[in-house]
Amino acid sequence: MKNRLKVLRAERDMTQAQLADLLAVSRQTINAIEKGKFDPSLPLAFKASKLFETSIEQIFLFEEN
Amino acid sequence: MKNRLKVLRAERDMTQAQLADLLAVSRQTINAIEKGKFDPSLPLAFKASKLFETSIEQIFLFEEN
DNA sequence: TATTTGTGTAAAGTTTTATTTACATTATAT
DNA sequence: ATATAATGTAAATAAAACTTTACACAAATA
Structure with a gap:
């Protein structure tokens, strides 16, 4: 998982x-x-998305496998 | 965290x-x-969002505290 | 009635996420 | 040149997510 x-x-x-x-x-x-x-927990991903006022998907890029 | x-x-x-x-x-x-x-991991939340063809935010509702 | 299907739960164990402490390295500033 | 700030990393531990096995219960069905 990549992230910005x-x-x-x-x-x-x-x-x-x-x-x-x-x-x-x-x-x-x-x-x-x-x-x-490692990947953040879902709650932590949510906190980051609120802080940066964007969606989880705009911060974290999921890649299968 | 609630979910649909x-x-x-x-x-x-x-x-x-x-x-x-x-x-x-x-x-x-x-x-x-x-x-x-418990909350799903972020990868699992992503898998669910792809499966249901929607965003993580539309499936999982984060609530502070 | 007996069986099957879907759901709820529990205990024990593994894996992953996160913490604490600590130290090394790089960049910036005084 | 030296101090300070920011980042990278590592080891030991704790906490949370997830697995496996197992059993109970309700509803539908044969």
């Missing part, structure tokens, strides 16, 4: 730590998701 | 077991999600 978190952060001049705070997760979690180490 | 899986199934005359098969999870997982015992 890094770009969305950059557009808002936001650090991983700031995003982590806003989403109430650890900085390492944000880093791991950005680097594709 | 039961209705989406009913509209298609689909059992929990059939949906589980199509999403490649166990019947108990579908049941647990429908009953709100």
Whole structure:
């Protein structure tokens, strides 16, 4: 699963730590998701979509397999 | 998190077991999600959205707290 | 009545997501 | 040049999602 978190952060001049705070997760979690180490939970994906005022589908790109 | 899986199934005359098969999870997982015992993973939410040809947001209703 | 089908649930175990602590590296600023 | 901020990563642990097996119950059906 790819995602646009890094770009969305950059557009808002936001650090991983700031995003982590806003989403109430650890900085390492944000880093791991950005680097594709694992997928966020659905609740976390929803929180990100609300924060960035867009849909989950516009942030996370699902790829089968 | 609420969801419309039961209705989406009913509209298609689909059992929990059939949906589980199509999403490649166990019947108990579908049941647990429908009953709100836990949230699906993001990949599973995506699979459901593709299967029902709609968005994640139209299937799963996020509620803070 | 007996059987089958669909659903609800529970316990034990595995896998995945997320945390905490910690340290290394890169870039920026003083 | 040195300090500071931001990022990458790793190991150990905790929490959540998911599996497997198993059983109970209600409704439909043979």
